[in-house]
Amino acid sequence: MTTTGDENLEATLELTQKRQTHCNHNTDAGLSADGRVARRQRNRERVVDAYVELLGEGVANPTAAELAERTELTSRSVYRHMQADSTLKSDIAERIIAVFRSAQHTVIPDRATLPERLDAFVTTHLEMYAQGSQIMRAIRGHVEADSIVLETINAIQAIAREQLSTSFAPELAPLAAEERHAEVVAMHTLLTFASLEYLHQHVAPELVHNVIRRHLHALLTARECSAAAPSEPKASVLRQ
Secondary structure, eight states: OOOOOOHHHHHHHHHHHHHHOOOOOOOOHHHHHHHHHHHHHHHHHHHHHHHHHHTTTTTTTOHHHHHHHHHHHHHHHHHHHHOOTTTHHHHHHHHHHHHHHHHHHOOOOTTTTTHHHHHHHHHHHHHHHHHHHHHHHHTTTTTTTOOOHHHHHHHHHHHHHHHHHHHHHHTTTTHHHHHHHHHHHHHHHTTTTHHHHHHHHHHHHHHHHHHHHHHHHHHHHHHHHHHOOOOOOOOOOOOO
């Protein structure tokens, strides 16, 4: 049986159309899958944001229902993220650390004097405390039960020590490495959340800044004062 040229052309066009339809179907399926992945990631980000926001409002254990209301997602969708997403906690922790890193960034003017640097540092740190105290209160209760929480708190404390080292580098530079570390730890003791909470509970709010500033100044200049102080006269020993 022979075929005409028109029949061959028709068969070729039909085959081409089938291939194009198949290709379009695969492309649509791929775009649809990509869209679902992107939407799932956006929803996940909304859950992370809402979780940190609720912690900042003093909610120690945000529930799926509370997160759903904040994100405008279904409770089922939020619950699925909370239960099935093994990295969600780590991402929440990273978001909290980022909040504190941003809040603790101290802008030091060029050639600023020690008093100016102290004022800038203490002001920034107290603003960070006001911004992050609710989050810290919310997560501290989970330290023993959750290693990620402990790692988060350790990271926040490390940021504070890093800021101390940077802000007061001229005063710390003459010290040996171990002494420098000890000075930074001593200064940080004044600035932990527990210390700041205690100060705010027992000291008038308008005095907190000056109290911290004065003690940091004392720690940073104690070596200079010690070197400048006159030596004690030795007591004479009278021989009989």
